[in-house]
Amino acid sequence: MIKTHDLSKTYRSCGALRALSLKVAEGSAFALVGANGAGKTTLIKILVNLIQASSGSAYVLGVDSRQLSPQQFRRIGYVSENQELPGRLTVSGYLNYLRPFYPDWDIALEREITQRFKLPGDRKINELSHGMRVKMALACALPYHPRLLILDEPFSGLDPLVRDEFMEGLAAQAGDMTVLISSHDLGEVEGFATDIAFVDSGRLLFQEPLETLTDRVQQIKVTVERQSTRRDAVPETWIDIQETGNVLTFVDTQFSEFDLGERIRSRIDGVRDIEVQPMSLRAIFTSISRATRSVQE
Amino acid sequence: MIWHMFKKDLALMWRPILAVGSIQLAFTVIQLRLQSVDGSAVLQQLSQVLLWLWLMASVILAITVVHQDAVPSTKQDWLTRPVRRIDLLAEKLLFVFLMVQGPSILTDLVQGFANGFAVSQTISATLARAVVVFLALTLPALALGSVTESVTEAVVLVLVAFFGVFAFTMIAIGVAGGYGHQFDPTDFTGEGWLTNALRFFLLFIGGGFALLFQYQARKTKQTNILLGSTLLVLLFSQFIPWKPVFAVQKVLSPAPGLGKNVAMTWQMQPDTDGQAAHSQGQTENRLFIPLSVTGAPTDALLKADKSEVSISDQHGTRLYVGTGEDVEIRKDTAKEPLSYKQTVQVPPHIFQRLEHQPVSVNIMYSMTLFKLKSSYALRVVQDGQRMPGWGLCHSRINENQTAIEVSCIQIGKGPTCATVFLEHIPSGDRNPENTACYPDYSPFKDRPIPDVMTRFKLVLPFRDVSGLTKYPVDATRLADSKIIIRRYEPQDHFTRIVASPLLSIRDSASNN
Numbered sequence: 001m002i003k004t005h006d007l008s009k010t011y012r013s014c015g016a017l018r019a020l021s022l023k024v025a026e027g028s029a030f031a032l033v034g035a036n037g038a039g040k041t042t043l044i045k046i047l048v049n050l051i052q053a054s055s056g057s058a059y060v061l062g063v064d065s066r067q068l069s070p071q072q073f074r075r076i077g078y079v080s081e082n083q084e085l086p087g088r089l090t091v092s093g094y095l096n097y098l099r100p101f102y103p104d105w106d107i108a109l110e111r112e113i114t115q116r117f118k119l120p121g122d123r124k125i126n127e128l129s130h131g132m133r134v135k136m137a138l139a140c141a142l143p144y145h146p147r148l149l150i151l152d153e154p155f156s157g158l159d160p161l162v163r164d165e166f167m168e169g170l171a172a173q174a175g176d177m178t179v180l181i182s183s184h185d186l187g188e189v190e191g192f193a194t195d196i197a198f199v200d201s202g203r204l205l206f207q208e209p210l211e212t213l214t215d216r217v218q219q220i221k222v223t224v225e226r227q228s229t230r231r232d233a234v235p236e237t238w239i240d241i242q243e244t245g246n247v248l249t250f251v252d253t254q255f256s257e258f259d260l261g262e263r264i265r266s267r268i269d270g271v272r273d274i275e276v277q278p279m280s281l282r283a284i285f286t287s288i289s290r291a292t293r294s295v296q297e
Numbered sequence: 298m299i300w301h302m303f304k305k306d307l308a309l310m311w312r313p314i315l316a317v318g319s320i321q322l323a324f325t326v327i328q329l330r331l332q333s334v335d336g337s338a339v340l341q342q343l344s345q346v347l348l349w350l351w352l353m354a355s356v357i358l359a360i361t362v363v364h365q366d367a368v369p370s371t372k373q374d375w376l377t378r379p380v381r382r383i384d385l386l387a388e389k390l391l392f393v394f395l396m397v398q399g400p401s402i403l404t405d406l407v408q409g410f411a412n413g414f415a416v417s418q419t420i421s422a423t424l425a426r427a428v429v430v431f432l433a434l435t436l437p438a439l440a441l442g443s444v445t446e447s448v449t450e451a452v453v454l455v456l457v458a459f460f461g462v463f464a465f466t467m468i469a470i471g472v473a474g475g476y477g478h479q480f481d482p483t484d485f486t487g488e489g490w491l492t493n494a495l496r497f498f499l500l501f502i503g504g505g506f507a508l509l510f511q512y513q514a515r516k517t518k519q520t521n522i523l524l525g526s527t528l529l530v531l532l533f534s535q536f537i538p539w540k541p542v543f544a545v546q547k548v549l550s551p552a553p554g555l556g557k558n559v560a561m562t563w564q565m566q567p568d569t570d571g572q573a574a575h576s577q578g579q580t581e582n583r584l585f586i587p588l589s590v591t592g593a594p595t596d597a598l599l600k601a602d603k604s605e606v607s608i609s610d611q612h613g614t615r616l617y618v619g620t621g622e623d624v625e626i627r628k629d630t631a632k633e634p635l636s637y638k639q640t641v642q643v644p645p646h647i648f649q650r651l652e653h654q655p656v657s658v659n660i661m662y663s664m665t666l667f668k669l670k671s672s673y674a675l676r677v678v679q680d681g682q683r684m685p686g687w688g689l690c691h692s693r694i695n696e697n698q699t700a701i702e703v704s705c706i707q708i709g710k711g712p713t714c715a716t717v718f719l720e721h722i723p724s725g726d727r728n729p730e731n732t733a734c735y736p737d738y739s740p741f742k743d744r745p746i747p748d749v750m751t752r753f754k755l756v757l758p759f760r761d762v763s764g765l766t767k768y769p770v771d772a773t774r775l776a777d778s779k780i781i782i783r784r785y786e787p788q789d790h791f792t793r794i795v796a797s798p799l800l801s802i803r804d805s806a807s808n809n
Contacts, residue, residue, distance in 0.1 A: 045371055048376075048377050049376075050371040050376055050377070051371055070378075070379030070380065070381055071379070073377060073378055073379040073380075074379045076377065078377040080372070082372050083372060083374055084367075084370065084372040084373050084374060085374050086305075086309065086365065086374070088309050089305070089308070089309065093308065097301070097305050098378065100298070100301055101298070101378055101379045101380065102379065137374075140374070
């Protein structure tokens with residue numbers, strides 16, 4: 001559905017994207033996660049041809065993103081936190097305007113969505129609150145049953161109630177639609193995404209199904225006999241190592257239960273206890289980001 | 298989808314469109330009122346204010362129409378919609394043409410029809426004006442709108458361009474040697490339309506290509522460079538050389554060869570021994586060059602579009618190069634040769650160098666031969682006399698009972714060269730003739746500013762309140778008199794060179 005290869009974008013001398021290669025499978029709910037300024041919006045803007053990459057390639061629906069035509073845009077929905085809708089049109093005025101552009105526009109669905117989101121048809125768009133405007137943008141992106149829905153930081157500035165309404169509305173219509181959603185807040189996508197990609201400083205740290213990620217990345221808590229025991233060089237897959245008294249914690253990014261104790265004891269003396277703790281997506285993201293930055297520094 | 302997008306823009310923009318249309322309507326009403334209310338200064342000023350207001354409002358409106366679906370933005374919703382960009386561009390062009398220019402097109406048509414001009418004449422003049430306004434005003438405004446996201450940004454860009462042009466002009470003036478230097482040799486000549494046509498062509502190419510490129514590729518930086526380059530080429534167009542422009546005009550002559558027998562020579566004058574006369578002032582010195590003209594057909598008028606003067610010493614070294622003043626020679630009878638004194642202004646410091654040595658004067662004339670095209674006779678007091686090729690005129694005696702005033706209107710470009718006089722029909726006596734030539738050799742019917750109508754007034758005095766001047770056709774003979782208008786049309790363009798023998802300007806001073 002989406003494929004990028006060595007995608008780079010440079011603004012003056014600053015690299016916003018650095019050789020980013022990504023693949024979004026059809027039917028997936030793909031979360032693009034990264035801190036503010038990581039390059040998520042840049043990537044999405046390249047995907048929908050709002051800006052052009054400095055190098056590399058991006059394909060959306062099998063078409064070079066620079067060549068996206070109305071034919072493809074009829075199957076792409078795009079919602080962004082800072083999308084500018086024609087503010088002087090009313091809600092129904094804009095929906096009326098959009099309808100003829102989409103042969104598959106579903107009026108019943110449009111009505112259902114506007115009712116669900118309680119969008120006032122006679123209100124001008126620039127008189128809507130930020131939350132209502134984001135819902136309006138989603139209401140304009142769903143009625144034509146897009147094959148691909150791209151959501152760029154849709155939850156920014158939304159209160160939890162609106163966010164939940166938004167997600168409920170989205171989940172109700174998702175079906176076999178492919179969804180690419182970017183966010184800096186993992187909590188927002190945790191219950192929704194099937195796949196996840198971490199972007200940091202324009203680089204893709206990894207992408208994989210959410211399920212394998214939470215299995216693969218675990219926090220290990222090792223209790224030793226006494227403080228400052230001997231430790232051999234730790235593997236690169238152990239990150240975010242912290243020592244508090246005689247307790248050592250780290251994140252194993254290639255966790256496997258097989259021979260876990262022996263592998264740890266071969267590197268650390270006096271191991272008294274080993275405890276494996278599953279990590280939340282937020283904790284995984286924080287640990288990986290921290291580790292990446294310390295390597296870069 | 299073009300019509301669908303058009304309706305959306307109309308729903309968003311109908312209020313400003315109505316406002317700009319109202320300005321246009323008010324302007325037209327005042328113009329019509331000015332036709333009947335003679336010389337109302339207040340109305341004249343109001344019409345000027347409204348004209349400028351309309352121009353600025355139209356530009357801002359055109360820019361705002363484009364901004365409804367801003368192009369350089371990365372936030373506009375339409376960019377990720379199945380909107381064909383070429384359709385959107387077509388919609389904007391259509392919208393601006395119909396909704397921004399539309400009211401002025403409509404009022405032009407109404408004025409033409411209301412004044413009884415022929416349908417074809419009215420439509421062609423209206424369309425010609427609409428095209429000129431589109432190229433000079435609308436297209437640049439659209440192009441500006443396509444590279445900006447807000448009116449403020451557009452205004453900033455206009456200011457940057459304005460100061461750029463200002464700086465360029467200042468530098469050019471500095472390089473050329475000070476104020477008063479005329480860059481465009483076609484300014485105030487009948488050939489000026491060729492330079493303007495070139496500029497319109499540049500605007501069409503530059504503006505049109507910028508719009509196409511920006512809408513298709515959305516590369517604002519490159520489009521700005523393209524627009525900046527167009528502006529630069531437009532600026533340099535004022536340095537267009539005269540000779541190729543005149544050569545083109547020659548090719549376009551309606552009757553080429555009509556002036557082939559016209560000869561212009563230095564007139565040997567026995568009383569001044571063939572010398573040039575001069576008058577000396579503190580800031581300028583004038584040379585009077587005696588000319589003899591033969592070979593012009595009868596009922597013709599010769600006008601120099603440009604006279605390039607060079608003064609050389611006896612060794613042929615050029616001491617001064619400049620331009621002569623207007624030359625206008627009328628030939629009503631078969632009598633030949635015709636004499637004329639060409640005036641040449643020479644700066645004092647040059648004159649001081651010239652007066653102490655023998656010099657020769659060479660003048661290269663770029664001439665236009667006008668031929669009498671039609672004559673009209675108009676009663677002294679008459680309403681609504683329609684004269685084909687001239688316009689619709691009303692004549693009356695002024696309030697002071699000293700002159701006949703003739704007010705005329707013509708749709709599109711009006712007459713450019715004519716002789717007018719009062720003639721007593723029974724005796725054939727005439728008052729002094731009044732010749733006015735403001736040539737424009739353009740083949741187009743356009744009259745871009747302020748509207749499609751050309752309004753002009755002729756004043757023919759018949760009484761001098763001081764009593765110093767006696768007119769052959771005075772108040773007592775007006776009842777049997779008519780206003781005669783003789784309209785001339787340019788027929789041929791050619792060059793002639795006049796060379797003087799070696800002469801001393803200083804010696805000739807005593808003869809002046």
